[in-house]
Amino acid sequence: xxxxxxxxxxxxxxIEEQIKKDVLKVGDKLPxxxxxxxxxxxxxxxxxxxxxxxxxxxxxxxxxxSGYYISFAHKHFRNIPGTSQPVVAMNTExxxxxxxxxxxxxxxxxxxxxxxxxxxxxxxxxxxxxxxVNATRDLPNSGINYDRYGNQKLIKQIALRSLHWGGELNxxxxxxxxxxxxxxxxxxxxxxxxxxxIAVESPMYYxxxxxxxxxxxxVLELPTxxxxxxxxxxxxxxxxxNQIRLCLLVSNFSNPIGSCMPDEHKKEVVRLMExxxxxxxxxxxxxxxxxxxxxxxxxxxxxxxxIVLWCGSVSKxxxxxxxxxxxxxxxxxxxxxxxxxxHTLYSTSITHEAVGSFLENGRYENHLRKLRQTLHRNSLxxxxxxxxxxxxxxxxxxxxxxxxxxxxxxxxxDTVELYNRAMKHKISIAPGRTYSLQNQYxxxxxxxxxxxxxxxxxxxxxxxxxxARG
Amino acid sequence: xxxxxxxxxxxxxxIEEQIKKDVLKVGDKLPxxxxxxxxxxxxxxxxxxxxxxxxxxxxxxxxxxSGYYISFAHKHFRNIPGTSQPVVAMNTExxxxxxxxxxxxxxxxxxxxxxxxxxxxxxxxxxxxxxxVNATRDLPNSGINYDRYGNQKLIKQIALRSLHWGGELNxxxxxxxxxxxxxxxxxxxxxxxxxxxIAVESPMYYxxxxxxxxxxxxVLELPTxxxxxxxxxxxxxxxxxNQIRLCLLVSNFSNPIGSCMPDEHKKEVVRLMExxxxxxxxxxxxxxxxxxxxxxxxxxxxxxxxIVLWCGSVSKxxxxxxxxxxxxxxxxxxxxxxxxxxHTLYSTSITHEAVGSFLENGRYENHLRKLRQTLHRNSLxxxxxxxxxxxxxxxxxxxxxxxxxxxxxxxxxDTVELYNRAMKHKISIAPGRTYSLQNQYxxxxxxxxxxxxxxxxxxxxxxxxxxARG
Numbered sequence: 001x002x003x004x005x006x007x008x009x010x011x012x013x014x015i016e017e018q019i020k021k022d023v024l025k026v027g028d029k030l031p032x033x034x035x036x037x038x039x040x041x042x043x044x045x046x047x048x049x050x051x052x053x054x055x056x057x058x059x060x061x062x063x064x065x066s067g068y069y070i071s072f073a074h075k076h077f078r079n080i081p082g083t084s085q086p087v088v089a090m091n092t093e094x095x096x097x098x099x100x101x102x103x104x105x106x107x108x109x110x111x112x113x114x115x116x117x118x119x120x121x122x123x124x125x126x127x128x129x130x131x132x133v134n135a136t137r138d139l140p141n142s143g144i145n146y147d148r149y150g151n152q153k154l155i156k157q158i159a160l161r162s163l164h165w166g167g168e169l170n171x172x173x174x175x176x177x178x179x180x181x182x183x184x185x186x187x188x189x190x191x192x193x194x195x196x197x198i199a200v201e202s203p204m205y206y207x208x209x210x211x212x213x214x215x216x217x218x219v220l221e222l223p224t225x226x227x228x229x230x231x232x233x234x235x236x237x238x239x240x241x242n243q244i245r246l247c248l249l250v251s252n253f254s255n256p257i258g259s260c261m262p263d264e265h266k267k268e269v270v271r272l273m274e275x276x277x278x279x280x281x282x283x284x285x286x287x288x289x290x291x292x293x294x295x296x297x298x299x300x301x302x303x304x305x306x307i308v309l310w311c312g313s314v315s316k317x318x319x320x321x322x323x324x325x326x327x328x329x330x331x332x333x334x335x336x337x338x339x340x341x342x343h344t345l346y347s348t349s350i351t352h353e354a355v356g357s358f359l360e361n362g363r364y365e366n367h368l369r370k371l372r373q374t375l376h377r378n379s380l381x382x383x384x385x386x387x388x389x390x391x392x393x394x395x396x397x398x399x400x401x402x403x404x405x406x407x408x409x410x411x412x413x414d415t416v417e418l419y420n421r422a423m424k425h426k427i428s429i430a431p432g433r434t435y436s437l438q439n440q441y442x443x444x445x446x447x448x449x450x451x452x453x454x455x456x457x458x459x460x461x462x463x464x465x466x467x468a469r470g
Numbered sequence: 471x472x473x474x475x476x477x478x479x480x481x482x483x484x485i486e487e488q489i490k491k492d493v494l495k496v497g498d499k500l501p502x503x504x505x506x507x508x509x510x511x512x513x514x515x516x517x518x519x520x521x522x523x524x525x526x527x528x529x530x531x532x533x534x535x536s537g538y539y540i541s542f543a544h545k546h547f548r549n550i551p552g553t554s555q556p557v558v559a560m561n562t563e564x565x566x567x568x569x570x571x572x573x574x575x576x577x578x579x580x581x582x583x584x585x586x587x588x589x590x591x592x593x594x595x596x597x598x599x600x601x602x603v604n605a606t607r608d609l610p611n612s613g614i615n616y617d618r619y620g621n622q623k624l625i626k627q628i629a630l631r632s633l634h635w636g637g638e639l640n641x642x643x644x645x646x647x648x649x650x651x652x653x654x655x656x657x658x659x660x661x662x663x664x665x666x667x668i669a670v671e672s673p674m675y676y677x678x679x680x681x682x683x684x685x686x687x688x689v690l691e692l693p694t695x696x697x698x699x700x701x702x703x704x705x706x707x708x709x710x711x712n713q714i715r716l717c718l719l720v721s722n723f724s725n726p727i728g729s730c731m732p733d734e735h736k737k738e739v740v741r742l743m744e745x746x747x748x749x750x751x752x753x754x755x756x757x758x759x760x761x762x763x764x765x766x767x768x769x770x771x772x773x774x775x776x777i778v779l780w781c782g783s784v785s786k787x788x789x790x791x792x793x794x795x796x797x798x799x800x801x802x803x804x805x806x807x808x809x810x811x812x813h814t815l816y817s818t819s820i821t822h823e824a825v826g827s828f829l830e831n832g833r834y835e836n837h838l839r840k841l842r843q844t845l846h847r848n849s850l851x852x853x854x855x856x857x858x859x860x861x862x863x864x865x866x867x868x869x870x871x872x873x874x875x876x877x878x879x880x881x882x883x884d885t886v887e888l889y890n891r892a893m894k895h896k897i898s899i900a901p902g903r904t905y906s907l908q909n910q911y912x913x914x915x916x917x918x919x920x921x922x923x924x925x926x927x928x929x930x931x932x933x934x935x936x937x938a939r940g
Contacts, residue, residue, distance in 0.1 A: 120611040128614060129606045132820065136599045141590040144598060144789040178648055178793075178814050185813040193664060193686070207815070214812040216663070319614040321819035323648075342684040343655040344648050345677070348818040349791035350602065 007042055009373075011050035012057070019059055020074045030060060030068040053373075056453075057380040077383045081395040081408040083231060084257070086202035086221040087438040098416055099206060099434050109428035111460040113447040116255050116403060117320060121452050122374060124367050128319055128354065131363075135353035143349040150176040150347070153356030158312070158326055161359070164294070165287070166301035167310070169328050175337055178323035178347050180285045180313035181207060186343070187281045187309045187327060188215055188246065190335040196245035199238055201230045203406065203435035203444070205255045208248060208283070219437055220244060226397040226406060229254070229261035232268055239276040246279055252296050253286035253402025256435050256446035260296055260400055270302045279332060281309045285316050285325075288368055290401040291376040306331030314355055316403070316450075317368060322351035375403055378449035385458055389465025403450035406432075408443065409468050415445045421467050427460045477512055479843075481520035482527070489529055490544045500530060500538040523843075526923075527850040547853045551865040551878040553701060554727070556672035556691040557908040568886055569676060569904050579898035581930040583917040586725050586873060587790060591922050592844060594837050598789055601824035601833075608827070613819040620646040620817070623826030628782070628796055631829070634764070635757070636771035637780070639798050645807055648793035648817050650755045650783035651677060656813070657751045657779045657797060658685055658716065660805040666715035669708055671700045673876065673905035673914070675725045678718060678753070689907055690714060696867040696876060699724070699731035702738055709746040716749055722766050723756040723872025726905050726916035730766055730870055740772045749802060750778045755786050755795075758838055760871040761846040776801030784825055786873075786920075787838060792821035845873055848919035855928055859935025873920035876902075878913060879938055885915045891937050897930045 018024045031039070036047040051068050054060040061071040106112060136142045155174045162169040177183040192198065194216030200208065202221030212219045220238060223231040230249055238244050249269065251261045261269070273280045282299045290296060300310035309332060313325030324347075329336040358364050379398075382405055386396050395408040409415065415431040422429050432444025451457065488494045501509070506517040521538050524530040531541040576582060606612045625644045632639040647653040662668065664686030670678065672691030682689045690708060693701040700719055708714050719739065721731045731739070743750045752769045760766060770780035779802060783795030794817075799806040828834050852875055856866050865878040879885065885901040892899050902914025921927065 117616070120614060123611075123614055125612050125614055129612050132606055133603060136602055141593075142595050142599050143791050144590060144593055144595055145791045146587070147791055178818070179816075181812075182814040207812070210808075211812045214809060321613050321615045321617055321816070323814075323816070323818045338680075339684060342651075342677070342681045344652040344793075344814075346649075346791070346793070348648070348793045348821055351818055351820060 007040070008046045008049035008053060011036065011040060011042070011047070012053040015050070015054055016057065016059060019070060019072075022073065024070050026070050026073050026076075028070045030070065032067055053377075056377045058377070058384045059380065072384050076387050077398065078387050078390065078394050078396045080398055081226050081406060083223050083225040084202050085223055086436060087440050088220070098431060102419065102428070102430060102434065105423065106428050108426065109423065110426035111457060112428050112451075113460065113464070114428045114430035116316065116448045116450060118316065118371070118403070118450045119452065122371060122450075123318065124363065127363055128358065131354035131358045132350060134357060135350045138357070139349060139353050143353060145349060146346045147176075147349040147352055148346060150174070151349070151352035151356045153360055154324070154352050155326075155356075157356060157359035162328075165297050167298060167328070173328045173330075173333070175327050175329060175333070175340060176347050176352055177325040177327060177340065178344065179315050179320070179325040180283065180311050181211070181325075182344070183311040183313070183325045183327040184208065184248070184281060184283060185211055186336050186339045187279075187311065187329065187332070188212065188217070188248070190332060190339045191279050192217055192246050197243055198246045198248055199235060199244045200248050201250065201254060201257065201259075203256050203432060203441055205250070206434045209435075209437050213437070217246075221436060221438065224257055224259060226257050226259050228265055229259040230269070232265060232272075235269065236272055239272055239278060242276075244278060246281065247273065248281040248283060249299065250283045250286070251299050252284060253289060253399055253404075255286070255402070256404050256430070257406045258397045258399030258402050258404050261299075263297055266297060266299045267302045270299050270308060273307045274305050277307075279307055279309060281311065283311050285311070285313050286402040287312070288317055289372055289375055289403065291372060291379070292400055296401070300328065303330060309336070317371060318355065318358070318364065319351075322355060323348060324352055324355045374452075375401075375450065378451065378453050379405070381453050381458070382447065382449045382461070385461040386465065389462045391465070391469050394468070403448050405447045405449065407445050407447060409445070411443050413443045413468055413470075415443060418445065418464070418467055422464050425460070425463050427463060429464060477510070478516045478519035478523060481506065481510060481512070481517070482523040485520070485524055486527065486529060489540060489542075492543065492545055494540050496540050496543050496546075498540045500540065502537060523847075526847045528847070528854045529850065542854050546857050547868065548857050548860065548864050548866045550868055551696050551876060553693050553695040554672050555693055556906060557910050558690070568901060572889065572898070572900060572904065575893065576898050578896065579893065580896035581927060582898050582921075583930065583934070584898040584900035586786065586918045586920060588786065588841070588873075588920045589922065592841060592920075593788065594833065597833055598824065598828065601828045602820060604827060605820045605823035609819060609823050613823060615819060616816045617646075617819040617822055618816060620644070621819070621822035621826045623830055624794070624822050625796075627826060627829035632798075635767050637768060637798070643798045643800075643803070645797050645799060645803070645810060646817050646822055647795040647797060647810065648814065649785050649790070649795040650753065650781050651681070651795075652814070653781040653783070653795045653797035654678065654718070654751060654753060655681055656806050656809045657781065657799065657802070658682065658687070658718075660802060660809045661749050662687055662716050667713055668716045668718055669705060669714045670718050671720065671724060671727065671729075673726050673902060673911055675720070676904045679905075679907050683907065687716075691906060691908065694727055694729060696727050696729055698735055699729040700739070702735060702742075705739065706742055709742055709748060712746075714748060716751065717743065718751040718753060719769065720753045720756070721769050722754055723759060723869055723874075725756070725872070726874050726900070726902075727876045728867045728869030728872050728874050731769075733767055736767060736769045737772045740769050740778060743777045744775050747777075752778050752780045754780055755783050756872040757782070758787055759842055759845055759873065761842060761849070762870055766871070770798065773800060779806070787841065788825065788828070788834065789821070792825060793818060794822055794825045844922075845871075845920065848873075848921065848923050849875070851923050851928070852917065852919045852931070855931040856935065859932045861935070861939050864938070873918050875917045875919065877915050877917060879915070881913050883913050883938055883940075885913060888915065888934070888937055892934050895930075895933050897933060899934060
């Protein structure tokens with residue numbers, strides 16, 4: 001990061017902290033740009049950048065000829081939902097019809113608040129194209145051959161990046177896959193059989209629920225806090241009852257609930273898994289999208305025995321269509337490698353090389369820095385819009401990373417119906433019901449803020465808010 | 471095909487037929503080029519091309535100042551092995567150690583007779599690179615997006631090509647996959663559960679045996695004829711005994727035994743499957759590598775009820791590292807699509823588009839024509855070399871397509887030992903034992919002729935033949 005960029009963000013973050021703590025209140029005038037320059041010893045353009053940033057976050061507004069004013073305060077944000085209390089039942093109810101409707105009709109919407117895919121405008125397409133061309137030049141035989149040992153450039157970079165979060169992975173620990181879902185699929189099918197039970201957070205990404213169902217697993221949905229993630233006590237109890245064969249957690253900025261497990265929780269989960277000898281599949285594909293100063297740790301950070309199978313990808317940050325993912329399966333490496341070999345042999349040589357070189361030359365980190373900033377701003381804009389437009393009793397998560405908000409509406413609101421009404425305005429939202437195999441979360445919805453914020457989205461949120469009021 | 475090319479091949483094939491039928495014998499002089507020109511009404515260069523082709527096939531040799539002479543005759547080829555009589559047992563023996571040794575040490579060999587991969591010299595790399603660049607240009611957002619509905623260009627071409635073999639597939643029938651193994655994996659896991667039995671040909675490609683084992687299936691290895699494929703009577707009996715849940719056949723030019731089921735057998739198999747309501751997974755990835763005048767049919771050709779799941783890929787003909795495969799799952803389309811979605815979501819956008827456009831503009835057919843010719847010649851060179859160098863009691867298959875020979879040596883020869891001795895000469899062969907889950911085929915080996923034929927390979931075959939003599 002250039003020093004000047006760093007400084008403007010520091011200034012913006014300090015002011016945001018003051019707004020959060022109510023030191024600066026709505027309507028307060030911010031110090032003049034000249035004052036900022038003098039106090040912080042920065043150039044006028046740096047001071048301006050800091051204020052633009054705050055404006056983009058929806059926290060301040062400029063009034064012509066007058067200066068910048070606080071336009072919003074965190075304390076006005078809606079409350080955070082409580083810990084989920086999922087129904088405990090092993091039989092599952094089919095929601096394929098809702099699911100299909102939502103995801104097949106996504107194309108008919110003008111505003112997509114339901115999809116967890118970063119739009120192309122926020123991705124470095126030209127640089128990726130160059131990386132593809134370079135891959136055909138750099139790979140032996142232009143990459144028509146099998147990627148027999150996994151792309152070594154990519155593997156090395158994943159290992160190097162793991163040093164930032166205490167993962168300390170070696171190249172030998174890592175198996176590349178076609179995206180994160182394939183990694184999860186290999187882990188689950190390597191370590192469980194039909195009829196086994198897998199414990200997960202609740203609400204949980206439907207893709208994982210569908211995969212578990214497809215493998216014939218029973219899914220135990222456990223209470224989850226929107227800030228700290230899975231409830232340790234509940235997990236501990238089911239482990240002690242010897243109920244579960246496998247556990248899968250999205251430890252950082254999960255879809256849809258956005259929680260980020262505190263370090264102490266991560267440590268404790270790993271300890272519990274070791275004690276009960278239950279493998280933990282850690283789906284960690286959102287961790288790089290943190291809004292704070294550094295990437296959170298993972299459960300894998302605290303894994304000394306190899307009980308954690310750590311999975312990731314670039315599908316949420318770079319190029320979903322390249323199908324590049326990975327897993328560090330700990331002590332289950334042999335089994336997972338065997339499963340990969342049996343089921344698909346190898347991954348796509350060219351796209352794996354392209355991502356490997358993209359990571360190698362620092363382009364990924366550059367890109368991520370910008371993307372994080374965009375998502376952080378968007379999250380605040382969404383918070384503000386929801387506070388302005390949605391009913392008072394709406395609860396909404398306040399994630400510190402990722403791209404999802406979990407919105408809990410009044411119990412009387414049926415979000416499948418809300419979805420149908422919103423679609424009449426060509427706005428797609430994701431009904432909460434699809435994030436569980438049980439009949440619950442009917443008054444919830446997920447919204448994704450992975451997009452370019454604009455007036456149209458603000459208007460769409462206004463419409464949904466109005467519809468939610470009944 | 472250009473007309474002139476067509477004519478020279480016709481001439482070569484006619485002469486080969488005469489050699490086969492012993493009309494032309496070893497030592498006979500071929501008509502002069504001038505005579506051919508007059509008789510066939512062709513140019514001198516076409517006549518020359520025909521004779522070069524026969525020379526490349528190892529059937530004739532030119533003597534300076536004298537002309538062309540028959541140097542070899544089919545009747546001298548070694549006998550074809552009999553129908554396999556596989557051990558019927560459900561327990562499996564582990565051959566992972568042999569398997570690992572053979573496949574991990576392949577890189578240490580100078581001459582690879584074990585691998586079923588077309589070498590880069592025989593693949594159109596420059597044109598494929600161009601197709602990749604075009605794909606980043608033609609795809610929306612340069613292919614960074616998910617390939618949500620499967621590449622439509624590719625799907626259309628697969629459907630069009632199916633008209634040549636009576637498949638009559640529509641775009642809607644086809645699901646794209648990351649190579650053929652993934653297609654097989656989706657089919658198997660969609661239609662069977664741990665403990666079910668799957669019937670296959672024997673010997674059978676180890677990848678499929680490993681996959682079945684990985685899914686917890688019992689594998690019933692059935693007697694197979696090197697010319698006509700699986701023995702219908704044996705298949706019928708196991709169907710009547712209600713023993714099998716699923717059947718998997720490589721109907722055309724299978725690895726390793728190279729058989730090609732006659733149309734009547736294909737019809738009958740489909741009838742049996744329908745009668746007993748047992749799905750047939752047809753692994754048809756070698757069919758385009760026919761040596762004759764046209765592609766053989768598939769079982770799918772005769773499938774009216776949708777009981778056949780027809781799988782293919784370009785991994786054996788074009789670009790294994792692109793991971794492009796497909797399946798037409800018949801009436802099981804919904805299940806297989808669901809399995810794909812759950813396990814890996816989508817395939818790699820760019821490489822699928824590249825292959826789609828490669829097929830679309832006719833480059834694939836051009837390439838295949840050359841590749842088939844090379845493989846046909848190689849198969850005859852291998853036949854000749856084995857007849858010259860291997861013990862008299864050696865039996866070897868005479869495939870009409872594909873790239874594999876199945877060699878049956880004297881019962882006393884242990885081909886794992888032979889493998890070890892050959893590796894001392896840096897020659898890699900594939901021991902027969904790895905093509906079964908039972909303890910059998912210990913005196914057999916598979917050789918692949920997917921390569922550029924040269925003196926070094928001839929010498930390698932000489933060495934292996936000598937070692938086989940003891």
